[in-house]
Amino acid sequence: MTHKKKLFFLSFLLLIGVIFSGCAKIDQAKVKLGLKNNDFEYIKQGKIQKIVIQNTRDPGFRFVVSDKKAISDLYDILSGAKEVKAKTSLEPDYVFEMQEGPNKVYKFNYVTGLGKSDGGNFYSDGKIYQVSKQLDSDIISSLWTIRKPKEFQKIYYGMILDEVEKYSKGDGKGKSIGINIYDDTDVAKFVFSQDLENLKYDLKDKAPNAEIKQVIKDKNTKEKEYDIDMNIKTQGYKTFLYKAEITFYNRKDKTEKKHYIKVSDDEKIGNWQTQVFDKKPDGF
Structure with missing residues (x-):
C-alpha cells in the first residue's frame, strides 16, 4: 500500500469514527430532550424475528410482519415515541406482539388515530408511549389487503x-x-x-x-x-x-x-x- 493510499485509508477511518461519534451524541441529546427513547433497541439490534399485529375486534384479522425493512421502519417510529405517565381511556384497536423467540415476546396495546393531547396510545404493562400517526399511515395502512367502502x-x-x-x-x-x-x-x-x-x-x-x-x-x-x-x-x-x-x-x-x-x-x-x-x- 502506497503512502498516499495509507493516508487516505486512515483519513477515511477517522471520518467514519467522527460521523458515528457525532450520531451517538445526537441520539443522546434527543433522549435527554424526550425526542427519542432507547427502549426499542432490541428491534434495531435485529433480535425481532417477526411482529404479529392483531385486530382486537376481529380475531381473524391480523398481520404478520417479517420483512426487515418494515421492522426497521417500525423501530424508527417507536424510538421516536415519547414516554408518558397516563394512557388513553379508549379501548385498544390492535395488539402488537414482537417475537424475539418462542419464549420471549414484547406485547403492546395500540389505539389508532390519536393526537398528542389524547394520552398514551401505545402501551404495555410497564410503559406508556405517545406514538406518531405514522404507525397508521406507514405501517398498518401498507399491510391492508382488504378494500373497505370508500368513506x-x-x-x-x-x-x-x-x-x-x-x-x-x-x-x-x-x-x-x-x-x-x-x-x-x-x-x-x-x-x-x-x-x-x-x-x-x-x-x-x-x-x-x-x-x-x-x-x-x-x-x-x-x-x-x-x-x-x-x-x-x-x-x-x-x-x-x-x-x-x-x-x-x-x-x-x-x-x-x-x-x-x-x-x-x-x-x-x-x-x-x-x-x-x-x-x-x-x-x-
Whole structure:
C-alpha cells in the first residue's frame, strides 16, 4: 500500500469514527430532550424475528410482519415515541406482539388515530408511549389487503346516526336505546375506538336517549339493559356500495322493527345516495 493510499485509508477511518461519534451524541441529546427513547433497541439490534399485529375486534384479522425493512421502519417510529405517565381511556384497536423467540415476546396495546393531547396510545404493562400517526399511515395502512367502502366512517356512522335519530323521535321517544355495534362482525376490522368516541359525542346531540353498548369482559359484571336494542348487521359491501340490516327490538313488548339500508355511489364521484326499505328488497 502506497503512502498516499495509507493516508487516505486512515483519513477515511477517522471520518467514519467522527460521523458515528457525532450520531451517538445526537441520539443522546434527543433522549435527554424526550425526542427519542432507547427502549426499542432490541428491534434495531435485529433480535425481532417477526411482529404479529392483531385486530382486537376481529380475531381473524391480523398481520404478520417479517420483512426487515418494515421492522426497521417500525423501530424508527417507536424510538421516536415519547414516554408518558397516563394512557388513553379508549379501548385498544390492535395488539402488537414482537417475537424475539418462542419464549420471549414484547406485547403492546395500540389505539389508532390519536393526537398528542389524547394520552398514551401505545402501551404495555410497564410503559406508556405517545406514538406518531405514522404507525397508521406507514405501517398498518401498507399491510391492508382488504378494500373497505370508500368513506366508510362517513357512511357507516352516518347511517347509524340517521336511523337512531329518527327512531328516538318516533317509536323510541322517551325510551333508552342501546346500540350494538360489536356484533357487526363483517366490518369489525374497520371500527376504531376514536371513531366510536366521535359517535358517542354526536349521539348526545342527535339522540341523547341512545348510547353504544359496552363490551362486558368480566363474567361477574351484568350487562346494562335498555328499553330498545338497536342491532346493526352489515349485509355486504364493495368500494362504492354498502348494505346493512338494522333491527330495533323492544324488550318490553317483544316486538321488532327492521330497516334495510343501501348506500351507494353509482357514479363514483362521492355522490352517495341512501335508500331505506321496511321490507327486504330482492337481491339484498
